Structures are given as C-alpha cells and as structure tokens.
Amino acid sequence: MSLALLCGRKRCTGPGMAAASQRVLVFPSSSELGPALARFIAVRAQESCGSERARFTLGLSGGSLVSMLSRDLPAVPGLDCRKWLLGFCDERLVPFQDPESSYGLYKTSLLPKISVRESQVLAINPSLPVEEAAEDYATKLREAFPGEEIPVFDLLLLGMGPDGHTCSLFPEHPLLEESEKLVAGLKDSPKPPPQRVTLTVPVLNAARCVAFVTTGGSKAAVLKRVLEGKEAPALPAARVLPSPGELLWFLDESAAGSLTLSVERPTCAAAL
Numbered sequence: 001m002s003l004a005l006l007c008g009r010k011r012c013t014g015p016g017m018a019a020a021s022q023r024v025l026v027f028p029s030s031s032e033l034g035p036a037l038a039r040f041i042a043v044r045a046q047e048s049c050g051s052e053r054a055r056f057t058l059g060l061s062g063g064s065l066v067s068m069l070s071r072d073l074p075a076v077p078g079l080d081c082r083k084w085l086l087g088f089c090d091e092r093l094v095p096f097q098d099p100e101s102s103y104g105l106y107k108t109s110l111l112p113k114i115s116v117r118e119s120q121v122l123a124i125n126p127s128l129p130v131e132e133a134a135e136d137y138a139t140k141l142r143e144a145f146p147g148e149e150i151p152v153f154d155l156l157l158l159g160m161g162p163d164g165h166t167c168s169l170f171p172e173h174p175l176l177e178e179s180e181k182l183v184a185g186l187k188d189s190p191k192p193p194p195q196r197v198t199l200t201v202p203v204l205n206a207a208r209c210v211a212f213v214t215t216g217g218s219k220a221a222v223l224k225r226v227l228e229g230k231e232a233p234a235l236p237a238a239r240v241l242p243s244p245g246e247l248l249w250f251l252d253e254s255a256a257g258s259l260t261l262s263v264e265r266p267t268c269a270a271a272l
C-alpha cells in the first residue's frame with residue numbers, strides 16, 4: 001500500500017489518542033451517496049446476521065440522515081430486516097409526534113417501508129425527566145446487549161453539524177468527557193430542542209463500525225478541521241475513533257471541497 005493511501009486511511013489524533021482505521025469516501029452528490037450508503041448498510045447487516053451474533057444492531061442519528069435513509073434504504077433489493085435491532089445515537093426529548101423527534105420521523109417515513117416492528121426499536125421514553133430518560137435508555141441498552149460492559153453496535157450512523165457536533169455532543173460541553181455513563185442527558189443543547197439524550201463517546205468508540213454521513217458546503221470548513229486539524233481540545237466529531245472498529249466517512253463533493261487528504265471516489269457499482 002502506498003504511503004499516500006496509508007495516510008488517507010489512518011488518522012493521528014494527538015497525544016494520548018489512538019489512531020483509527022479510517023476510509024473517506026466521496027460521492028458526486030447525495031443522490032449517489034444515499035444509495036451507496038444504503039447498499040453498505042444492507043451488506044453489513046447481511047454479514048452480521050450471518051455471523052454467530054445472528055442479528056444486526058444499528059444506531060441511527062437524526063437530522064438530514066432521516067430523509068436520506070427513508071428514501072434510499074427501502075430501495076435496496078431484497079432487504080431483510082427481520083433480525084435488525086435499531087437504537088438511537090441521540091434523541092431529542094420531545095413526544096414522538098413532535099417533528100423534532102427522530103424516532104417519530106423514522107416511525108412514519110422509514111420503518112413501515114422496511115417492515116421493522118416497534119419491538120425491534122430501542123427508543124427513549126420522552127415522558128420522563130431528561131436524566132431519568134437517559135438512565136432508562138441505558139437500562140434498555142444493557143438488557144439488549146447482555147454481558148457487554150459497553151454495548152458494541154454493529155454499525156452506528158452519525159451526522160455532524162457545522163459546529164463539529166455529533167449525536168448531542170457539542171463543542172466544549174462537559175459531556176464530552178463523560179466516561180462512566182453509557183447515555184447522558186443534557187438540558188442545555190445549543191441547537192434546539194434543548195433537552196436531549198445522547199450516547200457518550202466511549203459507546204461510540206466501542207462500535208464495530210461507525211459511519212459519518214456529511215453532505216453540503218456548510219460542513220466543508222469544519223470537516224477539514226475534524227479530519228486534518230490537530231486541535232486541542234478536539235471537536236466532538238474528531239473524538240470518534242472506534243478501536244478496534246472501523247471508521248468511514250460518507251461525503252459529497254461539496255462537503256469534501258476543502259480536504260487535501262487522500263480520499264476514495266467509489267464508482268456506483270463498487271462494493272464498499
């Protein structure tokens with residue numbers, strides 16, 4: 001493997017932090033990215049269901065990911081979700097009927113199209129106060145991942161905001177340093193709604209695979225800081241370095257516009 005390729009796949013993250021195995025995949029636009037991401041999810045699901053685990057555990061994020069998955073996942077031929085277990089990387093503490101609820105949106109726009117039942121979804125209880133909702137969701141995770149001190153998801157799908165936040169982990173927020181809890185609640189999210197529940201960094205970094213999905217020119221500057229900067233303290237998205245898991249970035253050309261590291265530009269039919 002060439003040094004350039006190696007540099008593109010490894011990221012050195014500063015003192016005390018491990019380098020993660022990383023691939024940066026760039027697509028012309030979200031019209032090509034979405035179907036490729038959907039096929040990638042389907043392949044990983046098939047592998048996990050065929051492994052001794054005999055199931056596929058997938059963590060979903062909200063924001064722009066909801067419409068992309070709702071458009072492109074049902075279009076994957078022969079998608080079989082019977083052994084899938086879905087959780088949320090973060091969730092807003094609002095009723096499921098509220099348009100800000102990620103579960104509420106997936107429930108209406110995706111889950112019926114891929115025949116995922118409610119019993120296959122680990123969701124927060126939005127009627128609880130935020131700290132209790134976080135503890136209740138952590139209990140659901142512990143029950144769903146018996147024997148695992150930290151739940152190991154097969155795949156976590158993450159977004160990233162223009163400020164470098166991921167899940168509901170925001171720059172300079174004390175929750176970035178949380179190392180005991182699996183799930184944390186916050187009441188002061190700088191992005192509305194203010195009350196949220198989020199997986200913590202150790203859970204993100206325990207996953208077998210993490211895929212960031214980032215599109216649009218508004219993310220280009222922060223993406224360069226996350227992937228090529230050496231900032232201390234690191235931005236939230238830059239702290240996601242699954243080990244020994246894989247890290248993939250699914251980008252469109254607009255988001256990738258400022259990058260200088262080597263990237264892959266998969267063709268439509270390429271297996272990822």
Ligand SMILES: O=C1O[C@H](COP(=O)(O)O)[C@@H](O)[C@H](O)[C@H]1O
Nearest residue numbers: 061062063064065159160161167
């Ligand atoms: O508030 C949130 O934002 C991030 C990023 O969303 P995007 O619309 O910029 O993709 C999202 O991943 C997270 O789940 C959500 O709560």
